Amino acid sequence: MSGAEYLLFILMLSIFLGFELINKVPATLHTPLMSGANAISGITVVGAVALAGTGSETMGMWLGVGAVTLASVNVVGGYMVTDRMLGFFKKKED
Amino acid sequence: MTTALVTQLGYVVAAGLFIFGLKMLGSPATARRGNMVSAIGMLVAIVAALLDQGIVDFTWIVAGMLVGGAIGAIAARAVAMTSMPEMVALFNGLGGAASLLVGWSALSPDAGVFTLVTIVLSILIGGVTLTGSLVAYGKLSETIGSGAITFSGQQVVNSLVVFGIVGGAVMFCMNPTDPNWLYMVIGLALLFGIMAVIPIGGADMPVVISLLNSYSGLAACAAGFAINNNALIVAGSLVGASGIILTQIMCKAMNRSLSNVLFSGFASVSSEETVVEGEIKPISVDDAYYVLEAATNVAIIPGYGMAVAQAQHVVKELTELLQNNGCEVNFGIHPVAGRMPGHMNVLLAEADVPYDQLLEMDEINPRMEMVDVAIVIGANDVVNPAAREVESSPIYGMPVINVADARTVFVLKRSMASGFAGIENPLFYKDNTRMLFGDAKESIGGLVREFS
Numbered sequence: 001m002s003g004a005e006y007l008l009f010i011l012m013l014s015i016f017l018g019f020e021l022i023n024k025v026p027a028t029l030h031t032p033l034m035s036g037a038n039a040i041s042g043i044t045v046v047g048a049v050a051l052a053g054t055g056s057e058t059m060g061m062w063l064g065v066g067a068v069t070l071a072s073v074n075v076v077g078g079y080m081v082t083d084r085m086l087g088f089f090k091k092k093e094d
Numbered sequence: 095m096t097t098a099l100v101t102q103l104g105y106v107v108a109a110g111l112f113i114f115g116l117k118m119l120g121s122p123a124t125a126r127r128g129n130m131v132s133a134i135g136m137l138v139a140i141v142a143a144l145l146d147q148g149i150v151d152f153t154w155i156v157a158g159m160l161v162g163g164a165i166g167a168i169a170a171r172a173v174a175m176t177s178m179p180e181m182v183a184l185f186n187g188l189g190g191a192a193s194l195l196v197g198w199s200a201l202s203p204d205a206g207v208f209t210l211v212t213i214v215l216s217i218l219i220g221g222v223t224l225t226g227s228l229v230a231y232g233k234l235s236e237t238i239g240s241g242a243i244t245f246s247g248q249q250v251v252n253s254l255v256v257f258g259i260v261g262g263a264v265m266f267c268m269n270p271t272d273p274n275w276l277y278m279v280i281g282l283a284l285l286f287g288i289m290a291v292i293p294i295g296g297a298d299m300p301v302v303i304s305l306l307n308s309y310s311g312l313a314a315c316a317a318g319f320a321i322n323n324n325a326l327i328v329a330g331s332l333v334g335a336s337g338i339i340l341t342q343i344m345c346k347a348m349n350r351s352l353s354n355v356l357f358s359g360f361a362s363v364s365s366e367e368t369v370v371e372g373e374i375k376p377i378s379v380d381d382a383y384y385v386l387e388a389a390t391n392v393a394i395i396p397g398y399g400m401a402v403a404q405a406q407h408v409v410k411e412l413t414e415l416l417q418n419n420g421c422e423v424n425f426g427i428h429p430v431a432g433r434m435p436g437h438m439n440v441l442l443a444e445a446d447v448p449y450d451q452l453l454e455m456d457e458i459n460p461r462m463e464m465v466d467v468a469i470v471i472g473a474n475d476v477v478n479p480a481a482r483e484v485e486s487s488p489i490y491g492m493p494v495i496n497v498a499d500a501r502t503v504f505v506l507k508r509s510m511a512s513g514f515a516g517i518e519n520p521l522f523y524k525d526n527t528r529m530l531f532g533d534a535k536e537s538i539g540g541l542v543r544e545f546s
Contacts, residue, residue, distance in 0.1 A: 004208050007319055007327055014328045017113065018335025024120040027429060027454050030340060030436030033119055034307055035182050036129050037336045040112055041189040041310045043136070043329035044196050045159075046105075046143040047321045051199045052158060053149030063199035065154045071192040072162025073169070074185050075140075079133040080170035081181065085440050086126040088175075092448035 032085045039078025045071035097145050104142025105325040111135025112329055116336075122449045139325050175444045176401045179433040183231040183303055186310045190223025193313035194280070200320040203271065210270055212319035214263045214279060219313040221283030222290065227306050229291040233299060234433055240296030252289050258282045294355065297475070301344045301355045303434050308337020340435050347429035347455075349481075349492040372523035377530055379540035382504060385528075386541065389466035392416055393458060395426045395495050396438050399472015399508075403534040406445040409471065412538050413447065415545040424451055426458035426468075426495050428476035459496050468500035470521075471534050472507075478519045489517055503527045506534045 025033050048071055051064025112135045118128025149155070173181045197216030205213070232238035259282045266275035294302055311333025318326025345352050377385075386392065394413070400406060413423045425442060432438045439452050453461075462468065470477050480487040481494045497503050503526055521527055530537050 003322070004319075007322070007324070010324060010327050011315065011331055014331040015335050018116075018332040019339065021113065021116045021120075021332070022336040022339045024117075026120070026122070027343075027427070027436060028439040028449055028452050029119055029122060029125055030343075031178055031182075031434055031440045032125060032129070032436070033336060034304070034340065034435065035178070035185070036115075036119065036132060037307060037311065037333045038182060038185045038189065039136070040132060040329050041186075041307075041314050041333040042192070043139060043326050044189065044192040044314045044317055046139045046325050047196045047317055047323050048192065049140070049143045049155050050146045050148055050321075051196065052155050053146070053151055055151030060199040060201070061154070063195045065158045067192040067195035067199070068155055068158035069162040070188045070195070072159045073166040074162075074189045074192065075136055075166065076163040077166025077170045077181075078185055079129060079136070080167055081173060081178075082129045083126065083133075084170060085175070085178075085443075086122075086129055088440065088443035088446075089122045089125065089449050090443070090446065091123070092450050 029086075029089075032082050035078055035085065036082040039075055039082060042071045042074030042078060045075055097147055101142045101145050102324070104138055104145070105323075105328075108135040108139035108142065108325055109328040111138065112332060116332065139329075143325075175441050176404075177235070178440060179299065179303060179437060180231050180234045182434060183227045183234055183306065186303070186306045187224045187227030187231065189310035190220040190227060190306075190313050192220070193310070193317040194220030194224060194283075196317040197313075197320045198276070198280070200317070201270070201276070205270060207267060209320060209322075210267045212316050214266060216313055216316035216320050217276070217280055218259065218263070218283045219309055219316055221280055222287040223306055223309040223313055225284045225287030226291045226302075226309070227287075229288055230299065230302050230306060233291075233296060234303075240299075242295040243292040248289075248293065252286075255282055255286050255289060259286060290356070293357075298348075298355050300430050300432070300434050300437075301341055301348070301352070304337050304340035304344055305352075305356075306337075308334050308341060311335075311337055343429055344435060347493060349489070372520075372525065374522055375528055377504065377528035379530070379537060379544065382528070382530055382537075383541055383544035385502060385504075386416065386421075386467055387419065387545075389416070390421050391464055391466050392421055392423045393426050393462065393465045393468045393497070393500065394423065395428070395431075395468060395470045395473050395477055395497055396442070397428075397431050397471065397473025397476060398433060398437075399474075399506075400534060401432065401437075401441050401472070403472060405471060405535040405538055406441050406447075408535055408538040408542055410442070410445040410447050411542050412545070413451075415542060419545070424453050424458060424461070426453055426455065426497075428455050428473070428495055431473055431476050455493060455495055459499075462496050462499040465500040466502065468497040468503045470497055470503065470505045471538070474507075474519055475517060477521055478517065479521050479524070480517065480519065484520070487517060497521065498524050498526070501526065504530050506530045506532075506537050508533065 115132025
């Protein structure tokens, strides 16, 4: 398998996996789920670093730098706020 | 082993950790560790990406990460839990913008048609997510009006924008060297994000946030195709799936189809006035106290009004006093209570209410007949019996919490104004309903003082 078909194959499997995983998350955790998912969508940073590190000072590089910055807000902010929220969830102590 | 292989293996490990982290989010007991596992996955992915041989200059990467990371950290620490919906909306928008930029910068003269199509997709979805989220942010934080904005000819304008996007995208794929087509698609995608969210009213925001959450994942996924990166595709589609499921849950909880939410706004209050029989029976804090003192089973149904009044901490105090008085207290939480899925749960958890006391609608409804007192705090539409009884009601068919089945219902309310959706609520006129007018925080505070 080459390029595109291989990527589409991965896409299909991960979508099914995503549905299976998320369906098991209870309603009480939906807000942390959302902000945690938000942090994961900051994965764009992984693609952006290669574009931002060319040292070429072209427009492509600056777009990459912008993407690194925005995605970093997502990653750091998303994981931290999710952690803060989940810290509140406690079981009845008795 | 080549560096490229190490990078790819790093992505595999990261994907595994994301999946494992999401799985651990399945229970409140393991959720926090799950989030940590997911964060470690992200760290692995970033380190793997930095090994890329194409990177010759780390200056700007580090600068971008530091600036972005600092902004994110400050925002995450400072945000109040009541403002979580705005914050998530804003973060969704940034994620969309990042994917737009990655798709854009992936453009190279030797790109094949498949790559060009995915570039257009990441720009399109990213752009819509960016401006759509900004509008949602504005509506949620009430910097712009939260109502639906509609004007005549809206459909025509929207159709033209869509037509323009499709046309521009096709032209771009055929002439990738002419940047003007690309700019046109970017501009129209940004415009479309605004047009798509302005006609949606405040009450439907939980659906919109969920949907934009899904888009931010799909945008990352499309960017992954554009730059041929597995990590983006896997992580992006996990997020996309998560957003779609939450969107479905929200729509089901409002008994509306997704297209109905997106395209029609709430049919502005039906002209045929529903004739509500009975009269409003107010109750004083003193009398409410005597009823509660004798109760053995209390259910509290919170809505966004509780958050607005910042009443969650006094509510927790009241809960404890009732429990010390030998009373069982549970919370009944409607899926669309609050401004985003699960919002009420976070607010109550912050006020130290244990999560096993927070029951979903389907758990609390069968128990309602055993409840002595149901206390409705700042909720309206989610407890409206018209959804079950009045066929002409705009919310007819929507699943609601059946508080009227409880022996007595207390409704804490500022005044007789109708809810977010602007629909009359017959609950207030039922024989077993007592209205406790005033600020929720003060009313509950009054009850707490009576008990102690």
